Amino acid sequence: MAVNASPMYQKAEERYRSAVSASEKVAALEEMLRLVPKHKASEKLQVQIKQKLKAARDEMQGGGKKGGGGQARHDPFHVAKQGAGQVLLLGAPNVGKSSIVGALTKAKVEIAEFPFSTHAAVPGMAHHEDVPVQLVDMPPVMEGQPQPGMMNAYRAADAVLLVVDLAAIELMDQFEQCIELLRSHQLSPVSKPELVFGDDLDDAESAALPKRTLVVANKLDTDDARDNFETMKELEQTDLAMLPISTQTGEGLDAMMAELFRLLNVVRVYAKRPGKPADKESPFILPVGSSVHDMAMLVHKDIAENLKSARVWGGDVHDGQQVHATHVLTDKNVVELHG
Ligand SMILES: Nc1nc2c(ncn2[C@@H]2O[C@H](COP(=O)(O)OP(=O)(O)O)[C@@H](O)[C@H]2O)c(=O)[nH]1
Ligand SMILES: [Mg+2]
Structure with missing residues (x-):
């Protein structure tokens, strides 16, 4: 199944695989759920992540006990991740x-x-x-x-x-x-x-x-x-x-x-629609080394799939320079995706 997950997602998945404790698993799975491309082809994957997340949360709270027997223990140190890190x-x-x-x-x-x-x-x-x-x-x-x-x-x-x-x-x-x-x-x-x-x-x-x-x-x-x-x-x-x-x-x-x-070790980039100013309200946050394609995946999988080229402003490119999907983004780039 072609889910085309971003490098950030893959890192979260690696963290999940190497997780030892339930709270590490929960943290990694929450990250995976946040980063998994939301589209038809990944629906099954999304369900699987949610199932694993539920199991890991149960494990964290009650040592994996099923049924009403175990008293649910709240982990006061677990916090769901938000923001760039x-x-x-x-x-x-x-x-x-x-x-x-x-x-x-x-x-x-x-x-x-x-x-x-x-x-x-x-x-x-x-x-x-x-x-x-x-x-x-x-x-x-x-x-x-x-x-x-x-x-x-x-x-x-x-x-x-x-x-x-x-x-x-x-x-x-x-x-x-x-x-x-x-x-x-x-x-x-x-x-x-x-x-x-x-x-x-x-x-x-x-x-x-x-x-x-x-x-x-x-x-x-x-x-x-x-x-x-x-x-x-x-x-x-x-x-x-x-x-x-x-x-x-x-x-x-x-x-x-x-x-x-x-x-x-992340960059922030701003999306821009043709003829419109960049959306400076909510930057996309990506790991250093991410490409135009990685960013498109965060916007929408269909956009990433149909991506032909992009124009990029800021950093080491000429303003509005046309680039390929593999072009590596730098902090504060403004990106206009072309399907
Ligand atoms: N002089 C000074 N006192 C501070 C500073 N930051 C915190 N404090 C004081 O140090 C004490 C402990 O602060 P707190 O934030 O509760 O420390 P914590 O136990 O590490 O969370 C309090 O009385 C604060 O007012 C600072 O930058 N300068
Ligand atoms: Mg304190």
């Missing part, structure tokens, strides 16, 4: 995780001077320019110990935002414990967006799943914070990208969102 916050208590999500999204987070004010995953939608990026507030990890089930959520996330507190004496411990936590759960934090499973990793790490990670050091507005940041960068000797921010003054937050966008 899902970014889960990770950090010790009081570093400002909830403040970050509160500053950049409309989510109702609890911010408190005492620890443990966040009990479940709380998602909100932040933006890098016009690109929606999902930020998910999480409970703190204490002494490097996560709550049961939390690590599955990090495993399923597209990226991790590791938060440390520039005003805390334990600054370095906060960083090291989070890194250790990821590593001890077979997640290998990386700052290179292009790394995929099995690529380019040391032997010791090859069993681990590369996890795109950005480190942010919060409370840059406090005394000595800048010095503390420089000291941490010097002493930690990590390849991971590290940015100083303050949720209180807003400093560094734009840079943080730009870096998350880079990590997610």
Whole structure:
């Protein structure tokens, strides 16, 4: 059956195949359902995905029990993915995780001077320019110990935002414990967006799943914070990208969102109908390396099938240049599809 799924869909399918836990399966299947081309030829596939999704959700909630016997257990850390990618916050208590999500999204987070004010995953939608990026507030990890089930959520996330507190004496411990936590759960934090499973990793790490990670050091507005940041960068000797921010003054937050966008490794493109201006309201989000054909698949399968050529504006082409379906799109391209 010719379903012609996009590379993004295929990646989600790979994630589903390699999923170990029910929540990973649910995350991958939800992604597959969102990305599967919606047309006649894929109807059977859509039904199959929905069936698998139901089974995985049942498994997640009740250990696979059928019938009314088992008490349904809600997974407080599972969040359906939305936007260009899902970014889960990770950090010790009081570093400002909830403040970050509160500053950049409309989510109702609890911010408190005492620890443990966040009990479940709380998602909100932040933006890098016009690109929606999902930020998910999480409970703190204490002494490097996560709550049961939390690590599955990090495993399923597209990226991790590791938060440390520039005003805390334990600054370095906060960083090291989070890194250790990821590593001890077979997640290998990386700052290179292009790394995929099995690529380019040391032997010791090859069993681990590369996890795109950005480190942010919060409370840059406090005394000595800048010095503390420089000291941490010097002493930690990590390849991971590290940015100083303050949720209180807003400093560094734009840079943080730009870096998350880079990590997610996607492009945004705008569709345009002949003779009409580009639709700038809702960009299409595609993995870096996607073609005009991949974009057409997201618009509609019939359009992709009948695609003869396209005109592209922006980036490395002449304005309105005619291109083939195989032409690789770049960020902010405007695309006019011709059937
Ligand atoms: N000075 C300063 N305080 C902050 C900043 N961000 C958060 N806080 C404070 O740090 C405390 C913990 O914040 P919260 O977001 O609840 O941390 P969480 O436990 O990591 O979610 C609260 O008292 C916040 O007001 C910041 O950028 N600068
Ligand atoms: Mg919190």
